Amino acid sequence: MTVAAVIGSGNWGTAYAAVLADAGCTVRIAARRDSIAAEINDRHTNAGYLPQLRLPDTVSATTSVAEALDGASIAVLAVPSQSLRDNLTVWRDLIPSDAAVVSLMKGIELRTGKRMSEVIEEVAGIGHDRVVVVSGPNLAHEIAARQPAAAVVASSSARMRSRVAEACATGYFRPYLGTDVIGTEIAGATKNVIALAVGIAAGMGMGDNTMASLLTRGLAETARLGTALGADPQTFIGLAGVGDLVATCASPLSRNRTFGYRLGTGMALEEVIAVTDQTAEGVKSCESILQLARSVEVDVPIVENVAAVVHDGRSPRDVLEALMSRARKHEGA
Ligand SMILES: NC(=O)c1ccc[n+]([C@@H]2O[C@H](COP(=O)([O-])OP(=O)(O)OC[C@H]3O[C@@H](n4cnc5c(N)ncnc54)[C@H](O)[C@@H]3O)[C@@H](O)[C@H]2O)c1
Ligand SMILES: O=P(O)(O)OC[C@H](O)CO
Numbered sequence: 001m002t003v004a005a006v007i008g009s010g011n012w013g014t015a016y017a018a019v020l021a022d023a024g025c026t027v028r029i030a031a032r033r034d035s036i037a038a039e040i041n042d043r044h045t046n047a048g049y050l051p052q053l054r055l056p057d058t059v060s061a062t063t064s065v066a067e068a069l070d071g072a073s074i075a076v077l078a079v080p081s082q083s084l085r086d087n088l089t090v091w092r093d094l095i096p097s098d099a100a101v102v103s104l105m106k107g108i109e110l111r112t113g114k115r116m117s118e119v120i121e122e123v124a125g126i127g128h129d130r131v132v133v134v135s136g137p138n139l140a141h142e143i144a145a146r147q148p149a150a151a152v153v154a155s156s157s158a159r160m161r162s163r164v165a166e167a168c169a170t171g172y173f174r175p176y177l178g179t180d181v182i183g184t185e186i187a188g189a190t191k192n193v194i195a196l197a198v199g200i201a202a203g204m205g206m207g208d209n210t211m212a213s214l215l216t217r218g219l220a221e222t223a224r225l226g227t228a229l230g231a232d233p234q235t236f237i238g239l240a241g242v243g244d245l246v247a248t249c250a251s252p253l254s255r256n257r258t259f260g261y262r263l264g265t266g267m268a269l270e271e272v273i274a275v276t277d278q279t280a281e282g283v284k285s286c287e288s289i290l291q292l293a294r295s296v297e298v299d300v301p302i303v304e305n306v307a308a309v310v311h312d313g314r315s316p317r318d319v320l321e322a323l324m325s326r327a328r329k330h331e332g333a
Helices: 011-022 034-043 065-069 081-094 116-124 140-144 158-167 181-203 208-228 233-237 239-250 255-264 269-275 282-295 301-312 316-324
Strands: 003-007 026-030 059-062 074-077 100-103 131-135 149-154 173-178
Touching: 003 011, 003 065, 011 026, 011 059, 011 074, 011 140, 026 065, 034 059, 065 081, 074 158, 081 116, 081 282, 100 116, 100 158, 116 131, 116 181, 131 158, 131 181, 131 239, 149 158, 149 181, 149 239, 158 173, 181 208, 181 233, 181 239, 181 255, 181 282, 181 301, 181 316, 208 233, 208 239, 208 282, 208 301, 233 239, 239 255, 255 269, 255 282, 255 301, 282 301, 301 316
Parallel strands: 003 026, 003 074, 026 059, 074 100, 100 131, 149 173
Antiparallel strands: 131 149
């Protein structure tokens, strides 16, 4: 019996815990709040995040990360990207020495420009052959409703990616194996920023042509950046690339799209932040992705203009005009 620990009891940590349990694992969730751990143990629900989900009896919860990780062969990390370093500094010695360490996170660290797998390797002091990234079109509420979806399970280690893929394969969750960790992570983090842009446009009243144009050109700049960083270009037309981009940009369930939408309707940034109580990774990662792109001299105009709205207070209408009046270029350039 595979024992998996899931650290983080928010939307995706909880939904992915259900996937692991449905696939036959014994799952221990580490929650920060006593009330959430008690609710999972007593009622098998986490209604504040996923009201429709009933967790299998093989899922338990604790507020002790040490207890959750004890004896686990899979350690899943599902906390906000910008908090990973500080958290992992406390947790690193608790991770069993032979466990696969799985990142569900879709963000790039501010200041360092590091991907989550890089932060894990550095802080936990483990090799890349222990780290696995799971990513794809996986809106937590739809997974929690057990609607069919697929994902990429990427790792440099064939043993670790097989272990994790086997542990999360169910009738409604289909993992594909991948080796391109860089591309998978760059795609997952950057699509959140493109979803912010699409949300802004939708909030301004723009329709499907605008969405499709942003999505397509967003994918182009994501692939340009990823490839410059060493990714396999094929990754961007796969599940972690176009798959996740379409799901996130099209869905009102997306926190990133919703954040952008609110900005696009004219709400002030502070107001949008105040009403957003869940993780919209693109809001912070637009800045770190922009810095990363500049470090390899890659042009990312949509990311740059989203950062201008979210961090420099420029108006959505201004940046839309700026994007539309850029110098003409070849589509493939
Ligand atoms: N929600 C989805 O549909 C989905 C799908 C795929 C990937 N992701 C990614 O998974 C990651 C987690 O997202 P989520 O949707 O579960 O977020 P969430 O906001 O629903 O939950 C975040 C969890 O982390 C905890 N947390 C918040 N701040 C923390 C801190 N400073 N230290 C430790 N724990 C903290 C919260 O208590 C909560 O348990 C993100 O990187 C996101 O991009 C989310
Ligand atoms: O709600 P979002 O915007 O964080 O997106 C959720 C997932 O990443 C979709 O795959």
